[in-house]
Amino acid sequence: MSGQALRMRQAATRLQRLEPVLPVNGLLLVTALLLVIGLMMMTSASVEIASSQYGDPLFHFKRQAVFTVLGVVVLLFTVCVPTQKWRAASGFLLLMAYGLLVLVLVPGVGRVVNGSARWLDLGFFNLQPSELAKVFMVMYLAAFLERHRDEVREQWTGFIKPLLVAGVAIVLLYFEPDHGAIVILLTTAFSMVFLAGAKLHLLMLVLGSCVSGFFMLAVKYPHVIERFTSFLNPWAEEYVYGSGYQ
DSSP, X not given: OHXXXXXXXXXXXXXXXXXXXXXXXXXXXXXXXXXXXXHHHHHHHHHHHHHHHHSOTTHHHHHHHHHHHHHHHHHXXXXXXXXXXXXXXXXXXXXXXXXXHHHTTSTTTEEEETTEEEEEEOSSSEEOHHHHHHHHHHHHHHHHHHXXXXXXXHOHHHXXXXXXXXXXXXXXXXXXXXXXXXXXXXXXXXXXXXXXXXXXXXXXXXXXXXXXXXXXXXXXXXXXXXXXXXXXXXXXXXXXXXXXXX
């Protein structure tokens, strides 16, 4: 019996050695599916515009396909790097994202479109630092919540600290302004802190303040509420060629 167990253990070891570096799992399959669906929907929505503006109905598809390939290359590189290294670098990456968010606010450096300074013109493409901030904030908060799980569950300081981290990015995004990114960052931070086991009454208290802030933004910036209402009915005549199309 011991000999059979030894042979089974050896067989399992050989199978582990044969495992690919990039295992095909559910998350990768879902990511690939979203990429394909996104390209199809983007192409369907842009064929007529691309044909009239550039004479090529697949202009936007080809352009987006190039960025998709680049994104897949970055994805493969990211998967190959051990998680421990990303955890160790999360603080530096978050500070770098903060620096880029400050940089777009510098006159003459950030590219201003429709009154918002959200992009850095790198020549061959425009970099939007808020997109990096979303990813790097998730990495940093995940590492923080893992290191301080007991503090997050038992003390209010463990609840406040990760929200302050998100708050820095939110303040910078407010001055761009980029209200959509603010909502995404807030929702992500709250979800992560909640799943980490923070006390519910603290979450509800801060969430109530955020909801009040959202209504204040809607009053001050009418286009914020317009984006929401156009999402509910994108085919309405007043939205179809504007925020509804977007």
